[in-house]
Amino acid sequence: MKTRRAVLGDAHVDRAQANTTDVDADFQQFITEVAWGSVWTREGLSRPQRSLLTIAMLAALGHDDELAMHLRATANTGATREEVKETLLQVAVYAGVPAANTAFKVAKRVFAEIDADGEEAL
CATH class of the missing domain: 1.20.1290.10 (AhpD-like)
Structure with missing residues (x-):
């Protein structure tokens, strides 16, 4: 979440979190963990x-x-x-x-x- 907020900004992430429902809660968790937690934090780029x-x-x-x-x-x-x-x-x-x-x-x-x-x- 730290990287997601650093890149997209608190306002965007807060809106995304506020709009999360049972339909997309797992997806929001997935992109936070995989895209922002694993990929965007890697060394190399x-x-x-x-x-x-x-x-x-x-x-x-x-x-x-x-x-x-x-x-x-x-x-x-x-x-x-x-x-x-x-x-x-x-x-x-x-x-x-x-x-x-x-x-x-x-x-x-x-x-x-x-x-x-x-x-x-x-």
Whole structure:
């Protein structure tokens, strides 16, 4: 939970926890233990590297809501906007221009929201 909160922020995790029901309680526990407790805490890749890889995979797979969440999380992971742009160019080459086009639209929206909210600039 410590890593999940460090990456996604307390507000996001608190919302996810508050919205947990009997239907998804086991899933919430699973992602906290496996994704955040086992994978994100491993040595071998830095937090910014893991962040950028996650962004690339979510963009390639078209998971726009999760992509937006992880783009917002770059404020906590140390991945820069320049690195995000480069990552999305890689997505264009290896996952297709339509996937990257959508991902760039999501990134533009998320970064504009961050800027408008006066959140820490990346």
